[in-house]
Amino acid sequence: MAQILKRGFSTTAAIAKAQLVKTPIQVHGIEGRYASALYSAGHKQNKLDQIASDLNNVRAVYKDNKKFQEFVLDPTLKASKKRTAIEAVSNKLGLSKEIGNFLGLLAENGRLNKLESVVTSFESIMRAHRGELFVQVTSAEELNSSNQKAL
Numbered sequence: 001m002a003q004i005l006k007r008g009f010s011t012t013a014a015i016a017k018a019q020l021v022k023t024p025i026q027v028h029g030i031e032g033r034y035a036s037a038l039y040s041a042g043h044k045q046n047k048l049d050q051i052a053s054d055l056n057n058v059r060a061v062y063k064d065n066k067k068f069q070e071f072v073l074d075p076t077l078k079a080s081k082k083r084t085a086i087e088a089v090s091n092k093l094g095l096s097k098e099i100g101n102f103l104g105l106l107a108e109n110g111r112l113n114k115l116e117s118v119v120t121s122f123e124s125i126m127r128a129h130r131g132e133l134f135v136q137v138t139s140a141e142e143l144n145s146s147n148q149k150a151l
Contacts, residue, residue: 024128027121031114035121038102039129047098052126054099059119061093072112082107 021040026032042051061068071077071085086107090100106112127133137143137151 023125025125027124029117029121030111031117031121034102034106034111034114034118035125038098038118038122039125041098041102045098047096048126048129050096051098052122054095055119055122057093057095058099058103059116061089062116072115075113079108079110082112086112 020037021043023036023039027035038051039048042048062072063069068089071082083104086103087100090103095103103112103115106115106118111118135151143151
């Protein structure tokens, strides 16, 4: 009997894992899990560019608006209030339904304070998806603009 139950659970877990789209790079931590899940959802719906654009807008608001930053980082606010406020902000900014739901999920799970690191992790995944790399070039002479463009 125990063997039958074990088999049933392992099959269910394998099916759930198979439904996720594998990210081009592995990101770690809680922020990595959220970023990977967002990438998987966006890839399935073919909306990765829209999601990346919306996340950049959210990051810009986060960096420019001190009140929004304090709201995101405030641990004393209830999750339900944060979710309601996040829905209002999402609607005001004209964010996609996917990003609105994602931000609401972060608020509900008490992870809204991880917003900036989740966005950074998602950007890392998207750079890998596009085949981009960060590099540091060291040169004996200063590079002119044509050399910089060639790189």
